[in-house]
Amino acid sequence: MNEQGKICSKCKQWKPFDCFSPNKKMTLGYGSRCKECVAKEARERYTANKEKLQERSRQWRKNNPEKHKESLRGTYARHYKNNAEFQEANRQRAAEYRKSNPEKVKAAQKRYTPEQTKQWREKYAPERREKRREEYAQNPEYFREVAQKWRRENLEKAKEVSKQSRARNKQEVQRRTAEWREKNQDHVRQYGENYRIENAERIKEWWKKNKAKRITYKLIRKQREALAQGSFTSDEWEALCSFYENCCLCCGKVAPLTVDHIVPISRGGDNTINNIQPLCGPCNSRKNAKTIDYRKA
DSSP: OOOOEOOOTOOOOOEGGGGGETTTTTTTTTTEHHHHHHHHHHHHHHHHTTTHHHHHHHHHHOHHHHHHHHHHHHHIIITTTTHHHHHHHHHHHHHHHHHHHHHHHHHHTTSSSSHHHHHHHTTTHHHHHHHHHHHHOOOOHHHHHHHHHHHHHHHHHHHHHHHHHHHHHHHHHHHHHHHHHHHHHHHHHHHHHHHHHHHHHHHHHHHHHHHHHHHHHHHHHHHHHHSSSSSHHHHHHHHHHHHTTOOOTTTOOOOOOOEESSSSSSGGGOSSEEEEEEEEEEHHHHTTOOOOOGGGG
């Protein structure tokens, strides 16, 4: 099979048409010089006139900011968007530049006021979020590793960022946490038991140091029970425990049982035996002020 090509006017070597840029004005439809020679000439010209060309480029960007932004977006779409290797190389180049030119980086950052930076971030927030999602989808392991490394090196800052994020999205965090705990009840129960065993002394020490809180909790509890309608006797409680074979209705274990109000008194529940279920201490604490009837389970 005869491959079609031509001789480069610069290096005088025969090369296939793929090595030449298309040019409709030429006879064969391709430029007279090969891509390699054109690139070599461009590099030599740039090296010989580096300062002049850089100044011309800066001036053009300054006079044509919108065209410059559009050009950057086009470059990103052609080379960066779907090329993980290019992304990694670009990140390394940027990191090396910031490391070797800290003063230039600081000077560039000072050109913009905090208010300008804030406005820019708000304006392009949707685009930046979409870009980060695409990059993460292409290389999730890399971004997880980077995030973990940053958290290890900036522990206090990471805690503060996490705290601020939870404060901004309090309701969403509570909703997701509740959903997760509901789907992973066995894990939550086991974690709680292990924590209490491993931190028994720490828990006792906390209660000793916070006697006022403990007394307050008990007083609030007694006041609620006093205001609640109805009551039950010790015989009724013992009969209820015997009926369920002295097992916790939540985890099913035979353990010291505590009184749990199915509908919490804080939510209008009464204090009669019909609103009582036997739970062990850990399960009762986890249930907290939620309305859960384990008798139906």
